[in-house]
Amino acid sequence: MYLDQRKPANYLYDEYQFDYEPFYVGKGCGNRLKIHLNKCDHNEFFNNKIKKIQKECKHNPFIIPYKEKLLENEAFDLEKRMIKIIGRKDLGLGPLCNHTDG
Numbered sequence: 001m002y003l004d005q006r007k008p009a010n011y012l013y014d015e016y017q018f019d020y021e022p023f024y025v026g027k028g029c030g031n032r033l034k035i036h037l038n039k040c041d042h043n044e045f046f047n048n049k050i051k052k053i054q055k056e057c058k059h060n061p062f063i064i065p066y067k068e069k070l071l072e073n074e075a076f077d078l079e080k081r082m083i084k085i086i087g088r089k090d091l092g093l094g095p096l097c098n099h100t101d102g
Helices: 044-057 072-086
Strands: 002-013 016-024
Antiparallel strands (some): 002 016
16 A cells, blocks of 8 residues: 555545555555555556655655455455545546556
């Protein structure tokens, strides 16, 4: 889960609660949670958001592992559920930069 530390507030989406605005949900695996900080080849909107946060805050966005040690199918299901509940920005449904439903 990537969070935008420039936007502190109480963000509540069903059972998911965050202190900063969420802007990306990903399944992740190992060190993958940080790999997008340099470049995500398939999502320019996400890249621009990260660059803007890095420029304004002088460091990376907050990245939190929401849940760990899941089976792969459980992780994919959680990713899909969170994207659906929080909502994609490209569809006008929420703040997420994700371009797929998971």
